[in-house]
Amino acid sequence: MLKEFIQLIYPDFCSGCSQPLLFSERAICSSCLMEVKSSFISNSQTFFGRTAVNREIYAFKFFKNKLLQKMIYEMKYNGNKDTAFVLGVELGFLLKDIYKSKNQDVDFIIPVPVSEIKKQKRGYNQCEHIANGVSQIIKKPVLANRLKRRNNLRSQVNNSRYKRWSNVESQYYLEGNFNGNPRLLLVDDVVTTGATINSCIKALQAETNQLISVAALAGNK
Numbered sequence: 001m002l003k004e005f006i007q008l009i010y011p012d013f014c015s016g017c018s019q020p021l022l023f024s025e026r027a028i029c030s031s032c033l034m035e036v037k038s039s040f041i042s043n044s045q046t047f048f049g050r051t052a053v054n055r056e057i058y059a060f061k062f063f064k065n066k067l068l069q070k071m072i073y074e075m076k077y078n079g080n081k082d083t084a085f086v087l088g089v090e091l092g093f094l095l096k097d098i099y100k101s102k103n104q105d106v107d108f109i110i111p112v113p114v115s116e117i118k119k120q121k122r123g124y125n126q127c128e129h130i131a132n133g134v135s136q137i138i139k140k141p142v143l144a145n146r147l148k149r150r151n152n153l154r155s156q157v158n159n160s161r162y163k164r165w166s167n168v169e170s171q172y173y174l175e176g177n178f179n180g181n182p183r184l185l186l187v188d189d190v191v192t193t194g195a196t197i198n199s200c201i202k203a204l205q206a207e208t209n210q211l212i213s214v215a216a217l218a219g220n221k
């Protein structure tokens with residue numbers, strides 16, 4: 001009752017088509033969710049740069065899907081955390097199926113971090129909300145504060161692709177150690193060059209050889 005009343009004053013809109021959401025919908029309307037789900041893929045390429053990973057999974061093809069591009073924009077730049085969570089849930093279902101069919105599992109979910117400066121500016125890390133959605137389905141805990149990103153004050157806009165890659169190289173570090181060798185699932189929003197993932201994996205593997213798989217909402221490979 002109260003929620004319905006609040007929605008009349010501040011209706012929630014779909015982050016895909018911008019239409020008002022039904023009471024039962026969250027962040028994405030059911031027809032947009034159906035549409036992005038139809039582009040579900042999973043791929044199992046195993047290298048980022050020269051760093052081997054156990055498995056690489058994307059939920060959606062990014063660059064051919066305008067609707068998903070809009071949702072990701074909303075989630076990154078318009079503070080739409082719920083969209084990140086809902087898409088994370090979809091990614092979770094995909095992972096659950098894959099783990100079941102391959103008889104695999106993970107122990108912890110690690111979101112790709114943003115720097116503290118960026119987090120304060122934006123108010124949140126969207127990868128953390130995607131990871132929370134994944135966690136809801138695969139029932140594994142999210143470790144949000146172990147992998148960290150340094151504050152980077154230099155703008156990367158004018159750098160060449162190569163320079164950007166090497167700048168990203170030393171951006172990430174691990175706080176503390178893991179006990180034993182837990183299997184880690186690294187969760188990102190969109191994988192473009194792979195430089196970020198590459199650097200995160202290096203940081204995670206600084207102490208021991210962790211078994212790492214990578215999942216993202218979308219990638220351009």
Ligand SMILES: [Zn+2]
Nearest residue numbers: 014017029032
């Ligand atoms: Zn919609």
